[in-house]
Amino acid sequence: MKINTIRLFGLLAAVFALVFSNNALACASCIETGTTGVHAEKYDQLMGWYLLIGGIVSLLVYAWFTWLLYKFRASEGSQDPEDAPKLGEIPKHRGDPKWTWFVTVAIFAILMGLTAGTINMVEFYENPEEGWGDGPLTVQVTAHRYYWEFEYPNGNKTYDNLIVPINTIVILEVTTDDVWHNFAVPSLRLKIDAIPHQTNVIWFDAPDVGEYPISCMELCGSDHTDMTGNLILVEPEVYENGIDEDFA
Amino acid sequence: MNILENKTLNRWLTTTNHKDVGLMYFFATLLFGFIGLLLSLLIRIQLYQPNNGTAWLDWAPGDDAGAFYNSMVTMHGAVMVLFFVSPLSFAFANYVVPLQIGAKDMAFPRLNALSFWTFLFGGLVAASGFVFGGAADVGWTFYSPLTSLEYSPGNGVNLAGAGLVLLIISVTASTINFIVTILYHRQKNMDIWDMPMFTWTMLFTVILMLTIFPILLAALLMLVGDRLFETVFFIDENRGSILWGHLFWFFGHPEVYVVLLPELGMLAEIVPVFARKPLYGKRYIIYSLIVGTVLSVIVWVHHMFITGIDPLLREVMSVTTELISIPFAVIMICLIATLYDGKITFPTANLFALGAIGIFVIGGVTGVFLSSAAIDYHLRGTYYLVAHFHYTLGAVTLGVVAAVYYWYPLMFGRILDERLGKLHFWGSFFGTILTMTPLFYLTDMPRRIYVYGANEHELVWGDYHFWATIGAFVVFVAQLIFLYNLIRSYSHGREAGSNPWNGSTQEWGSE
Numbered sequence: 040m041k042i043n044t045i046r047l048f049g050l051l052a053a054v055f056a057l058v059f060s061n062n063a064l065a066c067a068s069c070i071e072t073g074t075t076g077v078h079a080e081k082y083d084q085l086m087g088w089y090l091l092i093g094g095i096v097s098l099l100v101y102a103w104f105t106w107l108l109y110k111f112r113a114s115e116g117s118q119d120p121e122d123a124p125k126l127g128e129i130p131k132h133r134g135d136p137k138w139t140w141f142v143t144v145a146i147f148a149i150l151m152g153l154t155a156g157t158i159n160m161v162e163f164y165e166n167p168e169e170g171w172g173d174g175p176l177t178v179q180v181t182a183h184r185y186y187w188e189f190e191y192p193n194g195n196k197t198y199d200n201l202i203v204p205i206n207t208i209v210i211l212e213v214t215t216d217d218v219w220h221n222f223a224v225p226s227l228r229l230k231i232d233a234i235p236h237q238t239n240v241i242w243f244d245a246p247d248v249g250e251y252p253i254s255c256m257e258l259c260g261s262d263h264t265d266m267t268g269n270l271i272l273v274e275p276e277v278y279e280n281g282i283d284e285d286f287a
Numbered sequence: 288m289n290i291l292e293n294k295t296l297n298r299w300l301t302t303t304n305h306k307d308v309g310l311m312y313f314f315a316t317l318l319f320g321f322i323g324l325l326l327s328l329l330i331r332i333q334l335y336q337p338n339n340g341t342a343w344l345d346w347a348p349g350d351d352a353g354a355f356y357n358s359m360v361t362m363h364g365a366v367m368v369l370f371f372v373s374p375l376s377f378a379f380a381n382y383v384v385p386l387q388i389g390a391k392d393m394a395f396p397r398l399n400a401l402s403f404w405t406f407l408f409g410g411l412v413a414a415s416g417f418v419f420g421g422a423a424d425v426g427w428t429f430y431s432p433l434t435s436l437e438y439s440p441g442n443g444v445n446l447a448g449a450g451l452v453l454l455i456i457s458v459t460a461s462t463i464n465f466i467v468t469i470l471y472h473r474q475k476n477m478d479i480w481d482m483p484m485f486t487w488t489m490l491f492t493v494i495l496m497l498t499i500f501p502i503l504l505a506a507l508l509m510l511v512g513d514r515l516f517e518t519v520f521f522i523d524e525n526r527g528s529i530l531w532g533h534l535f536w537f538f539g540h541p542e543v544y545v546v547l548l549p550e551l552g553m554l555a556e557i558v559p560v561f562a563r564k565p566l567y568g569k570r571y572i573i574y575s576l577i578v579g580t581v582l583s584v585i586v587w588v589h590h591m592f593i594t595g596i597d598p599l600l601r602e603v604m605s606v607t608t609e610l611i612s613i614p615f616a617v618i619m620i621c622l623i624a625t626l627y628d629g630k631i632t633f634p635t636a637n638l639f640a641l642g643a644i645g646i647f648v649i650g651g652v653t654g655v656f657l658s659s660a661a662i663d664y665h666l667r668g669t670y671y672l673v674a675h676f677h678y679t680l681g682a683v684t685l686g687v688v689a690a691v692y693y694w695y696p697l698m699f700g701r702i703l704d705e706r707l708g709k710l711h712f713w714g715s716f717f718g719t720i721l722t723m724t725p726l727f728y729l730t731d732m733p734r735r736i737y738v739y740g741a742n743e744h745e746l747v748w749g750d751y752h753f754w755a756t757i758g759a760f761v762v763f764v765a766q767l768i769f770l771y772n773l774i775r776s777y778s779h780g781r782e783a784g785s786n787p788w789n790g791s792t793q794e795w796g797s798e
Binding site: 262267 | 522
């Protein structure tokens with residue numbers, strides 16, 4: 040009796056832990072602050088679908104798994120099933136192809152639905168025309184060990200802080216002077232690799248004034264930790280006035 | 288006394304018996320596993336609170352705290368994947384596969400011994416950087432040109448490269464050995480469809496390894512050329528850097544399936560025995576393994592979604608990556624369905640196996656999120672990714688440990704202590720969840736940084752890292768219990784008899 044209680048408690052605790060971690064998936068990105076921009080909006084929508092469907096599927100699996108463990112646990116005096124494994128015997132075939140096909144087709148259908156959303160989103164990231172604002176304004180981004188260099192259309196440069204106007208389509212042409220880096224602005228759901236001798240392009244269009252952290256998200260050497268910066272979004276007038284003087 | 292006259296030493300140094308080789312793999316991988324575990328603890332201690340100083344990093348060899356931290360994350364990854372989980376499966380494969388198929392030994396016993404010794408020295412050479420002026424600190428992905436002589440002048444990369452080359456020699460010899468053994472040395476009356484599941488998965492594992500490890504060898508030789516002979520394969524201006532990315536991930540992605548497949552085979556052995564029912568849908572699992580193995584070599588671009596490659600390629604590889612979740616979902620469903628109508632008992636071996644399935648579901652579902660190129664744009668390189676692959680690899684490790692409990696009686700004639708075993712299981716299971724779940728929340732924190740907390744938002748990360756560090760210590764204490772159990776049960780464990788779990792596969796009938 041006592042042992043069974045402990046077992047039941049263990050099972051419940053395990054289920055609770057798994058549901059808790061499942062819940063964490065659903066809460067992913069819930070601690071992020073200062074979200075802005077058209078990418079973030081679309082991204083969060085797509086991620087919402089993935090989370091919802093992933094959450095439902097895994098909870099169903101856990102419910103079924105737990106029920107099986109509880110229902111078919113050995114109890115005192117219960118007999119081995121007739122087809123229990125016996126030494127030296129090849130186990131009989133067990134299983135029904137129709138269930139396997141059902142699982143395959145069901146997962147395939149769900150995935151293809153989600154994939155349609157993904158492909159839309161990939162195309163969106165490729166097409167700056169989908170932004171609504173003025174522009175485009177093109178900024179050259181060059182990564183160095185261990186700082187960022189931003190060069191604006193008029194030739195001015197800033198370091199670590201990228202200053203651009205709101206409600207403008209901004210195109211970033213990202214490259215590096217030395218090793219691989221990765222230019223990331225989590226609040227805007229932006230990320231692109233900075234690769235030697237290659238220019239990668241990414242764009243954004245954001246409506247909220249503020250400071251948004253920039254990180255390097257690829258290991259680039261011993262001071263990788265310090266390679267941070269800020270995306271500073273300002274009113275267009277501020278940008279026009281500031282960029283002529285030395286903004287940095 | 289001449290040391291070479293020592294009989295025990297002589298025996299272990301010269302043995303070619305598959306059981307002996309399996310045992311040596313077992314002990315060597317446990318050693319590497321504890322090295323990897325200690326490195327992870329050091330990482331967790333460094334991260335447990337915001338603005339943690341670098342005081343303890345400063346006694347590191349060299350005077351560069353950042354480089355030392357980087358070498359810890361690099362070696363933790365490389366050691367755990369290449370020198371712990373995968374070879375631990377090979378320990379069991381060496382011991383069990385010939386018994387399961389009624390072969391007298393491996394097809395080429397001496398080659399098998401060679402595999403072990405090159406593996407052991409490969410691991411020691413790779414880790415020796417810590418003693419010789421700094422281990423590789425470039426991340427286990429070895430992205431070029433960070434690995435070039437210009438940016439990594441030290442010995443670490445050379446030593447890691449040399450260690451990996453030795454590992455590849457070991458793996459190549461081993462794969463040929465297993466393929467020949469499994470295909471040609473089965474007992475006469477055993478049809479290939481009658482092979483036990485662990486042997487099946489090892490067959491797919493070695494075929495996959497033989498496909499991908501030569502690519503890594505080629506890439507490493509080119510890298511060595513760049514570093515020692517002034518070639519320019521990966522520092523060339525015409526896409527040299529991205530060439531490394533493709534070569535590495537063509538190896539690197541299937542490698543995670545190399546780690547996963549044997550573990551699935553172990554679960555497929557263990558779960559039916561303790562559910563007292565035959566495995567559900569053995570044939571469907573085998574078909575799924577075929578599909579999964581083939582698909583695994585055409586998904587590697589999902590590691591390179593944001594390198595600026597063609598959007599069409601990104602979309603295609605998103606789809607193949609999502610498709611590869613189907614065969615593995617089918618396998619997991621079949622494993623769970625095996626429980627139906629059974630009479631399930633819960634000794635430690637089964638707890639670990641069931642726990643592995645439970646953890647793997649989360650790892651798999653979060654993997655589907657990351658397979659989407661669009662979602663990967665945001666989550667790549669963050670702690671979300673770290674949490675995802677530690678859930679999958681955590682599940683793999685739980686599965687392999689289940690195999691330790693399951694086959695220990697076969698190897699040592701005694702059963703591992705159940706009471707200690709249950710402590711070990713609950714510690715490992717909850718510890719893994721406690722360590723990795725908080726990291727799912729850190730979708731905006733970069734990997735491989737050793738200090739954080741510069742602003743108010745970053746201070747919040749500290750709450751999550753605190754719990755992750757507690758979890759890591761729970762896991763660590765559980766593994767100490769495991770170590771104690773392994774040693775104590777060797778002399779004090781319950782006598783196992785010939786078939787303690789009522790298994791059906793042949794290794795339990797052998798002497």
